[in-house]
Amino acid sequence: MSKFRLNDYETVVTSIKEIAPDVCLLTFKKKWHFLAGQVVGIALKGGDDPRMYSLSGGTDDQEGEIIFDIKPEGSLTPRLSKLKVGDKLFVSEPFGEFTANEKPAWWIASGTGVAPFASMVRSGFIKDKRLIQGGRFAYSFYFEDTFKQALGENYIRCCSQETGDGLYPGRVTTWLEEQTDLPKDVLYYICGNAEMVVDARDILIKKEIPYENIHSEIYF
Numbered sequence: 001m002s003k004f005r006l007n008d009y010e011t012v013v014t015s016i017k018e019i020a021p022d023v024c025l026l027t028f029k030k031k032w033h034f035l036a037g038q039v040v041g042i043a044l045k046g047g048d049d050p051r052m053y054s055l056s057g058g059t060d061d062q063e064g065e066i067i068f069d070i071k072p073e074g075s076l077t078p079r080l081s082k083l084k085v086g087d088k089l090f091v092s093e094p095f096g097e098f099t100a101n102e103k104p105a106w107w108i109a110s111g112t113g114v115a116p117f118a119s120m121v122r123s124g125f126i127k128d129k130r131l132i133q134g135g136r137f138a139y140s141f142y143f144e145d146t147f148k149q150a151l152g153e154n155y156i157r158c159c160s161q162e163t164g165d166g167l168y169p170g171r172v173t174t175w176l177e178e179q180t181d182l183p184k185d186v187l188y189y190i191c192g193n194a195e196m197v198v199d200a201r202d203i204l205i206k207k208e209i210p211y212e213n214i215h216s217e218i219y220f
C-alpha cells in the first residue's frame with residue numbers, strides 16, 4: 001500500500017488484549033463506514049510504511065477492530081502489541097474488494113485470515129455461509145464462539161497440531177482435498193497466508209470449481 005496521509009487518519013487505541021499466545025485484538029476510534037471484508041493501513045508515526053489489516057468487527061460497531069499476530073522480528077507488530085488505551089495510532093480509510101454479499105458462500109481461512117469472516121458474520125452475513133477455519137492449536141480458533149453460535153453445523157475447525165473434541169485433525173487444505181462433492185454454484189472466499197491460499201485455490205480448481213467463483217486475499 002502506498003503511504004497514506006497520516007495526519008488525516010490519527011486516532012486512538014480504545015482497547016488491546018492478547019487473546020492467544022502472540023495474537024492480539026486491538027480496537028480504535030473510527031470515523032468512517034466500511035464494508036465487511038475490507039482492510040485498513042496502520043502505522044504508528046509519520047514516515048512509517050503502513051501495514052494492512054482486515055477489519056474484524058461488525059459494520060455497525062462503534063469502534064474499529066483488528067486481530068494481528070506478533071511477528072518477533074517485524075517492524076510494526078511488536079510495537080503495536082505494546083500500545084496502551086489512549087495511545088495514538090494512524091489508521092487509513094477502509095478499502096478492498098474482498099467483501100461479502102448475500103450469495104451462498106464457503107469461506108476458507110487460516111490463522112488471523114479469519115478476520116474478514118468475523119466481520120462478515122458480525123455484520124449479519126450468516127445465511128447460506130459455511131466457514132472452514134484452520135489453526136495450529138486448539139486456542140487458534142479466534143472468534144469461535146461467535147462462529148459456533150452463528151453458523152452451527154456450517155462451522156468446521158481444522159487443527160493441524162492438536163486433536164480435540166469437534167476438531168478435524170489436519171489442515172484446511174487436507175479437509176478440502178477429502179471433499180468429493182464441493183458445490184460448484186457457491187462463491188469460495190479464501191484468506192490467510194500465501195501457501196494456504198495458493199494450495200486451497202489449486203485444490204478448488206482441480207475439483208472443477210469455476211475460477212470466477214473463487215476470491216482470495218493473501219496476507220503477505
Ligand SMILES: Cc1cc2nc3c(=O)[nH]c(=O)nc-3n(C[C@H](O)[C@H](O)[C@H](O)COP(=O)(O)OP(=O)(O)OC[C@H]3O[C@@H](n4cnc5c(N)ncnc54)[C@H](O)[C@@H]3O)c2cc1C
Nearest residue numbers: 051052053054067068069071073074075076077112219220
Ligand atoms: C490485504 C492484507 C491484509 C492483512 N491482514 C492482516 C490481519 O488481519 N492480521 C494480521 O496479523 N496480518 C495481516 N496482514 C499482514 C500484515 O499486513 C503485516 O504484514 C504483518 O502484521 C507483519 O507486519 P510487521 O511490520 O510486524 O512485520 P514485517 O516487518 O513486515 O516483517 C514480516 C516478516 O518478515 C520477517 N522479516 C522482516 N525483516 C526481515 C529481514 N530483513 N530478513 C528476514 N526476515 C525479515 C519478520 O520476521 C516477519 O516475520 C495482512 C496483509 C495483507 C496484504
